[in-house]
Amino acid sequence: MAADLDMNEIHWLMDMFNTVDVGLVVLDRDYRVCVWNGFMENHSGLLPSAVKHKDLFDLFPAIDEKWFRSKSESVFVLKNRSFTIWEQQPYIFRFKNYRPITGKAEYMYQNATFIPLTNIRAEVSHICIILYDVTDIAVNKKELEDLNARLEQVSQTDSLTQLYNRGHWESTLKQEFLRTKRNGGSSALLMFDIDRFKVVNDEYGHTCGDEALRHLSKLLKTTLRETDIAGRYGGEEFVVTLLDTDEKGAEIFAERLRVLIEQSPVMYKQLEVKVTVSIGFACFSNEFKDHERWIEAADKAMYQSKKNGRNKVTAYTDIKNDA
Numbered sequence: 001m002a003a004d005l006d007m008n009e010i011h012w013l014m015d016m017f018n019t020v021d022v023g024l025v026v027l028d029r030d031y032r033v034c035v036w037n038g039f040m041e042n043h044s045g046l047l048p049s050a051v052k053h054k055d056l057f058d059l060f061p062a063i064d065e066k067w068f069r070s071k072s073e074s075v076f077v078l079k080n081r082s083f084t085i086w087e088q089q090p091y092i093f094r095f096k097n098y099r100p101i102t103g104k105a106e107y108m109y110q111n112a113t114f115i116p117l118t119n120i121r122a123e124v125s126h127i128c129i130i131l132y133d134v135t136d137i138a139v140n141k142k143e144l145e146d147l148n149a150r151l152e153q154v155s156q157t158d159s160l161t162q163l164y165n166r167g168h169w170e171s172t173l174k175q176e177f178l179r180t181k182r183n184g185g186s187s188a189l190l191m192f193d194i195d196r197f198k199v200v201n202d203e204y205g206h207t208c209g210d211e212a213l214r215h216l217s218k219l220l221k222t223t224l225r226e227t228d229i230a231g232r233y234g235g236e237e238f239v240v241t242l243l244d245t246d247e248k249g250a251e252i253f254a255e256r257l258r259v260l261i262e263q264s265p266v267m268y269k270q271l272e273v274k275v276t277v278s279i280g281f282a283c284f285s286n287e288f289k290d291h292e293r294w295i296e297a298a299d300k301a302m303y304q305s306k307k308n309g310r311n312k313v314t315a316y317t318d319i320k321n322d323a
Contacts (some may be wrong), residue, residue: 007013023093023131029076031056031069033125039198043095044107062094075114082114085320086138097135109138141218144292158232160210169231170291173241174228177291180284188242188250191298192257192279195310197236208268209236212275215266217238223257239298245316248282254279254313262311282316 022042026035032055044051044061057065067089073081084092086109095108102258115127156168164172173189180187189254194200194212201209220230220238229241238316242250258279265272280301288294297316304319305312 004163012045012148021133023133025073025129027129028126028127031072033059035128039131040273041092044093046198050244055101060093063092064089068092071114072127075127078173079116079118079124081116084112084114085107086111090138092129092131102141105135105139108133109135110285132147138284147222161232162212163217163220163238164229164231165256166231166233169229169233169239169241170295173230173239173294174291175283176241176243177288181286185244186283187245188245188247188281189277189298190250190281191233191243191279191295191302192238192277193302194236194276195276195306197275200275204268204271204273209274211242211268211272215264216261216275216277219260219264220257223253223260239295245283247317250281251313254281258313275310278302278310279313280305280316281313 018038021039023039024035024037025033025040025225030036030051033051034052034053036046041047051059057063057068071082071084074080091107091110092112093108093110095110097105097108097268109130113132114276115128115130116124117128119125156164158165163169176187194216197209197212200212213232216238217230217232220240224230224240227243229243231239233239240253242253245253262274262276265274267273280298280303282297282301284293284294285297288297300319301316305314307312
């Protein structure tokens with residue numbers, strides 16, 4: 001009777017071992033497979049008889065061997081459990097993802113627990129790896145992160161021009177002001193707006209005006225370096241922060257932009273609508289007590305370009321010197 005009970009218990013244990021919805025793998029000290037349960041068989045397509053006593057890295061060359069050995073050796077030597085999560089290592093075994101709910105995932109995301117197994121001499125002779133399929137959790141978290149990133153991008157972007165909106169651009173300028181004030185160096189702030197923009201709206205309609213704003217933003221993007229930060233300041237006004245740029249570099253940039261816009265008419269309903277811009281720029285100065293004074297300086301230079309006949313570039317230092 002007792003023997004029958006023991007056999008039943010063994011049968012139940014084996015049944016659970018093979019049907020449990022987690023992977024169970026036992027490795028010896030030489031990383032040969034000793035145990036391989038039903039979960040591992042189903043997802044790898046390899047029978048226990050095909051993997052038993054085989055080298056794990058020969059069976060699965062895609063495993064990050066250096067990482068895996070480092071993780072396992074600490075378990076062998078310290079006799080302590082170790083854990084890994086998908087955010088650190090997306091998977092150990094590259095199994096395909098077959099879950100219908102998370103069909104977007106190419107492979108199964110996995111968490112794992114490494115457990116030391118001791119022999120009768122209290123030596124760790126084997127380790128057991130318990131593998132958990134966490135694809136649902138990983139995909140949901142990634143989708144949430146992607147959504148939050150898109151929402152943040154939308155909150156920072158002007159919908160018409162796809163440049164930074166005023167609020168976000170100004171926050172970056174403030175950081176650049178503090179950085180330059182603290183570390184020295186030179187950066188420049190450039191402002192420009194479309195000359196006689198009201199005439200464009202009145203003559204061709206606001207749809208054409210919107211197209212002009214989009215057109216200028218595209219031209220602006222072609223002139224920017226990776227470190228430059230451009231935004232729509234409001235209405236037909238645009239701003240650019242030129243990082244690590246001195247007065248000569250800012251003047252060259254501004255003049256190149258002015259000429260490009262002058263020579264690139266807006267195409268609207270098979271019409272060529274020519275537009276020009278007035279540009280002003282101000283290089284960082286310790287005389288500016290905050291970033292708002294920096295903006296004011298560039299703004300004054302821009303309006304000086306308008307006073308001088310529009311379609312011009314003016315440096316703030318020229319206004320100061322003239323004053």
